[in-house]
Amino acid sequence: MGSMSENTKSLYADFNGSAPLNKKVKEFLLERMATGTFSNPNSSHALGKKIMFAIEKSRRSLAKNINAKANQIIFNSGASEGITQVFHSVLADKPQDGRDIIVTTGIEHSCVVKCCAYYEKRGYRIIQVSSMQSGLIDIEELKNIVDKNHEQIAFVTIMAANNETGVIQPLKEITSICHQHSLKVFSDTTQFIGKTKFDFQDSNLDFAVMSSHKIGAIIGSGALIAKDINDLKPLIMGGGQEKGLRGGTQNYIGIESMAVALQDFQDSLHLLDQVAVEREQFEQRMQKKFPQIKIIGQEAPRLASTTMLSHPEFDGQLVQQKLEDKKIYVTTSSACSDDEKEISKVLKSMGTDEQTARGVVRISFCCHVTKECYQHIENALCDIFQKN
Numbered sequence: 001m002g003s004m005s006e007n008t009k010s011l012y013a014d015f016n017g018s019a020p021l022n023k024k025v026k027e028f029l030l031e032r033m034a035t036g037t038f039s040n041p042n043s044s045h046a047l048g049k050k051i052m053f054a055i056e057k058s059r060r061s062l063a064k065n066i067n068a069k070a071n072q073i074i075f076n077s078g079a080s081e082g083i084t085q086v087f088h089s090v091l092a093d094k095p096q097d098g099r100d101i102i103v104t105t106g107i108e109h110s111c112v113v114k115c116c117a118y119y120e121k122r123g124y125r126i127i128q129v130s131s132m133q134s135g136l137i138d139i140e141e142l143k144n145i146v147d148k149n150h151e152q153i154a155f156v157t158i159m160a161a162n163n164e165t166g167v168i169q170p171l172k173e174i175t176s177i178c179h180q181h182s183l184k185v186f187s188d189t190t191q192f193i194g195k196t197k198f199d200f201q202d203s204n205l206d207f208a209v210m211s212s213h214k215i216g217a218i219i220g221s222g223a224l225i226a227k228d229i230n231d232l233k234p235l236i237m238g239g240g241q242e243k244g245l246r247g248g249t250q251n252y253i254g255i256e257s258m259a260v261a262l263q264d265f266q267d268s269l270h271l272l273d274q275v276a277v278e279r280e281q282f283e284q285r286m287q288k289k290f291p292q293i294k295i296i297g298q299e300a301p302r303l304a305s306t307t308m309l310s311h312p313e314f315d316g317q318l319v320q321q322k323l324e325d326k327k328i329y330v331t332t333s334s335a336c337s338d339d340e341k342e343i344s345k346v347l348k349s350m351g352t353d354e355q356t357a358r359g360v361v362r363i364s365f366c367c368h369v370t371k372e373c374y375q376h377i378e379n380a381l382c383d384i385f386q387k388n
């Protein structure tokens with residue numbers, strides 16, 4: 001599956017915002033809609049049981065592909081819900097047992113930022129670990145913060161792969177530092193799962209999340225993965241679904257499609273190295289032609305198919321518009337903040353200078369991106385940067 005539409009010659013390059021339906025998912029859904037059973041999975045009749053069987057099969061498949069146990073997965077509506085449930089489960093309406101610190105970073109998605117702000121109003125203190133220019137967090141600083149404050153820390157939340165830059169944090173180092181003091185660690189893995197290899201057990205995270213629409217499944221589904229589901233409290237009350245941890249009839253079509261999408265990613269893992277090469281070559285060619293161009297996070301490990309590129313002499317929103325005139329769809333930073341004139345808080349936190357930050361465009365694909373996609377976007381960008 002490429003991202004370039006042959007008929008219209010349009011190119012969708014905003015997979016980190018939301019990925020189009022994966023080809024296998026599309027095939028699955030067409031068949032599923034035409035022939036499938038529709039029923040309440042929690043009903044005791046045969047049709048309900050059939051749907052519940054499909055849900056559990058999907059749970060086992062997802063678990064296998066992220067090396068978790070099936071009973072560690074709770075289905076929900078997406079990553080925002082999962083993130084909010086983690087905060088709701090670990091924190092209380094006011095700090096308990098003298099644990100009033102939330103350790104986080106300046107590069108989190110707005111969902112984590114807003115959850116932190118919600119609990120800050122209820123008496124928690126926020127400590128942000130600094131990010132370096134590379135986009136990686138300062139791991140020494142994290143260690144010092146944890147060593148010094150571990151008796152007051154309620155919870156640590158550090159994202160896995162950044163939605164804007166694609167920079168990947170060293171999850172195992174993070175969990176190892178925090179677990180020395182038995183602290184619970186959550187990582188926003190929304191952009192990580194289905195974009196690079198994820199091993200829940202090996203990461204040693206206490207909580208992780210995933211989202212269907214980031215991986216080419218149908219929008220509206222997600223999962224919360226917990227090392228011990230006894231640590232979770234329900235955010236949505238209901239009829240006891242998902243072991244009483246997430247009320248509401250399960251979105252079984254979404255769940256099934258998520259399992260198909262993740263399976264396709266797993267079957268395509270071998271493509272990732274080549275995708276990284278194509279991405280790297282595209283970036284190098286652009287920098288050779290325009291030496292002013294900066295690639296954000298270039299020195300750090302990054303998702304194979306994400307590029308955040310800035311030509312500091314061009315306004316990113318203008319470049320986005322000019323690309324759109326050529327039917328190429330990118331964003332300036334995260335989709336949610338597209339309308340805000342403010343520069344990205346992620347880039348601010350990394351210490352990116354303002355001019356560079358104003359110039360950024362984010363180009364994001366999946367593991368099926370082709371050389372032609374990069375060539376097409378390169379031609380368009382060169383045209384824009386040369387003409388103006």
Ligand SMILES: Cc1ncc(COP(=O)(O)O)c(C=O)c1O
Nearest residue numbers: 078079080109163188190191211
């Ligand atoms: C890093 C990250 N976390 C969380 C979310 C929220 O995901 P969802 O749309 O599934 O609620 C997103 C999506 O923009 C994201 O990129």
